Amino acid sequence: MAREKGGRRSVLPQQKVVEIPLAQLRLWTENPRDPLDGDMTNEEIIAHALHDDSKRWNLRKLARKMGDHYDTSELPTVVRIDEGGRPRYRVYDGNRRVILALLQQEGFPEDGDQFELPLVPARLPCNVCEQDTALEHVLRKHSNNGTWGRYERDLFMHRYMDADKSVLVRLQELADAVTRWPELNQRYVRDEVLNDRHLREMGLDPEYEDYGVSAEMMDELLQSIATALHEGRIDTRKNRNDPVSALPQDLLAKIRQDRESHPAGRKIRHAGCADGETERRPAAEDAARPARIEHEDPQEMALFPEQERSEQERPAGSRRTRQARRKSLAVFGGGLLLRPGAVNNIYRTLDELWVLNEQGKLKNSQAFVAVFRMGLRLLAETATAEDIEGKNPNLSTYVKKYAAKAKKNLRNRADGQDVVTYLDAQAVTPDSMLKMLQSGAHGYTSTNNREQAIALSILLGQMLILSHGRE
Structure with missing residues (x-):
């Protein structure tokens, strides 16, 4: 029909x-x-x-x-x-x-x-x-409900929808990258950390199948990127558009030297290209442009219009004074690698909304932190329902099971003392965790504290790693 x-x-x-x-x-x-x-x-x-x-x-x-x-x-x-x-x-x-x-x-x-x-x-x-x-x-x-990672979606698109191999598919074929370093299997890592511009800055040449370097150098680079992601030196708010600054500079120098002596390999081709045709090599001006965040939803900019004009668009002679604010830690303590499912979906939604709010892309955001706190309550209750056996899973049981161990894990991080001090300053402890999560559904004024919301999300993030982290 x-x-x-x-x-x-x-x-x-x-x-x-x-x-x-x-x-x-x-x-x-x-x-x-x-x-x-x-x-x-x-x-x-x-x-x-x-x-x-x-x-x-x-x-x-x-x-x-x-x-x-x-x-x-x-x-x-x-x-x-x-x-x-x-x-x-x-x-x-x-x-x-x-x-x-x-x-x-x-x-x-x-x-x-x-x-x-x-x-x-x-x-x-x-x-x-x-x-x-x-x-x-x-x-x-x-593709968008959390049951696939970014690599799995890209592989499907290449195999069955005539899409080019994404950088994750190429690196998996080349070095088992996604299997060995699951931290790479994220959308922002693919689109922003591992885009062609940044790969060239790291010393690689995306025009060639092996990126123009030896397997040993590729392994060292991917290990270094995965470590930076795991330690939070690169995440959704830090160095995502400048990953080179978070990597060892001596390693990048070795990669560039290796590339000069590496035998020329085969150039890559677009899916569906005739023999002899290769991918378009980015022009010099393309490589020089700053990396741009790609939004999968074309309506996102209509839903969340920019509230402020860029400095270039401001009237001549006008100035904007930046408000000084004490540096806070990353929400959820950095990007979380959770198993696909409802918990991961809610976490990703809250994380992306936080980023949009920080970028000033949400209108009428005065109550955002209080709403975010309600989201943390929903996230914790969903995790409880999936983790605690029985007909009536109890949030207090989930908190008792994971909160103390989560704080111990935070203390063992490289920046552990600073993180624990931050949580203590916001009165976020294993003992107060249950009450703070429950208060997320009540009291606009009491739950609209930005720093306390971040602290609460950091401890909850570690609890989610324990109960729903990818193995």
Whole structure:
């Protein structure tokens, strides 16, 4: 069926809900959640998922959420394939659900995790569609809800949407970078820390597949960047647009020297380029321009217009006196690396809103800190619900479980004494943590203290690392 949309003619994708016997379903080995060898059987994929220590599959948790009966409110998305002349269906979305169904029907392997399973019908309702439609469903559902990291999204876009390899995909292929240094798998790291301009400043040449340096030098550089991210010398507020200043200058000198003696490698090509065509090399004036933050949401600037004009736009002769303010620590203590899910989504939202407010991009922000405190309460309660077993998870149990250890971990940081002193000055302690989180839902005046909100977020951030940090 054709329809008019935005002045262009489009065709509705063909989709149909069909009840399919479990024996006809084939798990997708190229699932971006955890790409596997394309020749693996259903049994091998299931065994891998049951032995998974990275919590990317988390089958036990999914089974517990379903309860006694298989949840059909979300249908697996499948595409028909031919297998020896017999109809079979590749599962593009819903692989974990199908695994639970197969385990219920066929039983667990002798080794690996075992747990209670929901009851499953013999024929599973599935959304059958064409491959292009299935890929669009996968991208829409997983690319922005926290179940994929930035690398996983970039890899999917390259493999299935004809996108160029992002810097994270290239570095993973070159040095297993994302696997070895998970700190790199963040949007702002990809777009701002590792953009072409900064890579050139570090001594690399993005025009070449190996960036024009030896594998040894690349490893040293990536290790140094990951360490700076982990220690907070580079984060969403510090050195994101000047990462070179946070790296050892002697290392950068070694990289430049290595590049001069390194044999010329192959140039990279755009996806879809003909043989012999390469990526456009940035012009000198492009490289000289300051790095610019790329916003994924084109409406962001309309929602959060700049409140102040730049210095260049000010009338001649006018001056603006900067208000001196005592330097405070980074909110949440720096960027957090949390497992995908609701907790990570709420954290990222609060973190990005804080940055926008600090940049003066929020209108009517007088009550922002109080609203942020309410967000910290929501974040803590969501973490409690996911971490504490039982029908009535209690926030006080979560605080008692993690607050004291979190403060100890903060004290062990390189800047630990300054951080702990900062928290104490704002009366944020393991003993006061519960009351302060609870007060986030009450009292505008008492919760609109900026420095106390930062201190509270730092201790909560360390608690989240303990309960929801990536392993």
